[in-house]
Amino acid sequence: MNTETIVCKQIKKSFQAGDKTIEVLHSIDLIAHEKEMIMLMGPSGSGKTTLISIIGGLLNADSGECTVLGENINQLPEEVKTTFRGMNVGFLFQHLMLIPTLTALENAVIPLLCLGKNRKESLEKAAHFLEKVGLGDKLQKKPSQLSGGEQQRVALVRSFVHGPKIILCDEPTSFLDLERGKKIMDILKDAEETNATIIVVTHDPRILDYADRIVRIEDGMIVHGS
């Protein structure tokens, strides 16, 4: 078995909705390893997104311990956590969040620039990855000039261009047809080969074959695959 990269123990999280407190995660335990792709499945509102937000350091758990690459991410000071996140975590958001005024290349290079890397080298690196995913001729195109699948690939490159150890994806194939969805998953699978741990939140049964493990969450509890 490969090294453990994510160790979540007894994670609890609740949100305030008016006077009500809604408990979203009930004592979640999850362990993930290097070179592992986990598919996180479950009905809407079951806590999948909240869980990856905690793992990614975007959200703090109310209690429990979430250790990512040996660091208890909830305990890190905000600025340290930001740097840690920038260096070690890649994000692929469901709504992509490509900046419409920037080109594909500029969108893809953002994580490197956020880390203060050399601009020229960063652009070369991002261009290399975009070429690898078949967008070599679309580097200077803006998101509005790209198809849905191409936009997805730009966002995907942005999630791993800086070589993160953890990649968190939210519904990466939900808006794509089977062929394009498979292409995206192939790229992700390649990224996994670089020792990354990939957690994919999905409702899409077409891509389950790519998973090393499937974890099912219902009502804030892992019911299968922890």
Add this chain to the structure above:
Amino acid sequence: MYTIALKMLTEDKAKFIGMILSLSFSTIIIIQQMATFMGTMRRTYSTISDTPQAEIWVMNPSVKMIDDINPIRSIDLWRVRSIEGVQWAMPFYLGKIRAKLLNGQFQLCNLYGIDSATFVGAPHTMIEGRVEDLRKPFSIIVNQIGAEEMLAQDMGPDKPKRPLSVGDTLELNDRRATVVGICEVTRTFLSQPVIYTTFERAQYYSPFERKQLSFIMAHAADGVSAKEVCKRIDSITHLKAYTKEEFENKTVFYYLTKTGLPINFGIAVLLGILIGVAITGQIFFNFTSDNLQYYSLFNAMGASHFTLAKITLLQGVWVAFLGWGIGAGLASFLGFATRNTQLAFYMPWALFLGSGILIFTTCVVFSLISINRIFKIQLGTMFK
């Protein structure tokens, strides 16, 4: 990162142009209103500023400003000349007089009487004729604006007016006056024509008064400051002496405190500033709000709050620089294009500096407000 930030700003062309235009517009309003106000104030003391030879102005202590004339005795000229530190002192007549035009109409004019021997106080720029021609009988010099506008001769219906020119005659208080020169001086506050003649002839033209010495213009001797000479004149003659700058300021102060000008203009200037600042702030604030999700993206991807603050400030400063630059350029062009018209437009460098500080401060303040919002971003909502 900063290139990306600037691209985010400039590539959204509609918003970017909107921001730049609003800032330019604000800058133009601020500079135009202030320049007009300052230009108008400057005209209130044009008589003083057009007489650069006079370092010191001596007058009746009751005088409140240049047009508030309360003549002093002729002998006071000799008393001033006798004071140690006064290099020279010359008489100056300043009054209003009605000029009768060829068509029988009257026009109120400013009449300046200067020393006939030295011509101290004479106009510094002659367009036609020579100052020395004032030695000819009944001679006067008229300012260009007066000659071309209010003193121009009516040539009949549908025909353009003929400007007053050298050789033409006027009637001043029923006495003949011949134009021997046309000069260029600053337009007066009321835009009335300015007529120069000798001190003696000015007394001849003007209605009789027991005392006719309006002011004494003086100059300090080498090695003595004008201020020191003013003090000596005050204490020895019991007249009031001001340096040129003091008298200009006293005149402006009078208009600022005794007329409604500052309130009326001030409201326009204040509104200009407020509208400009509000438009700028609103647009910049909207821009940041629209990009809030992308700032959170940067933060999620490792950009610290400090980096985000620098990005926002850079965007604010860049917008301010371009907007202010274009606005200041257009305002300057406006000032240049209207330099010889009735518009009072005075743009000292301090006005550019002041408007620049105001625009930059506005953008920086709104950047800081935006930064505060960026710092409060909830990253937990990013996957939603």
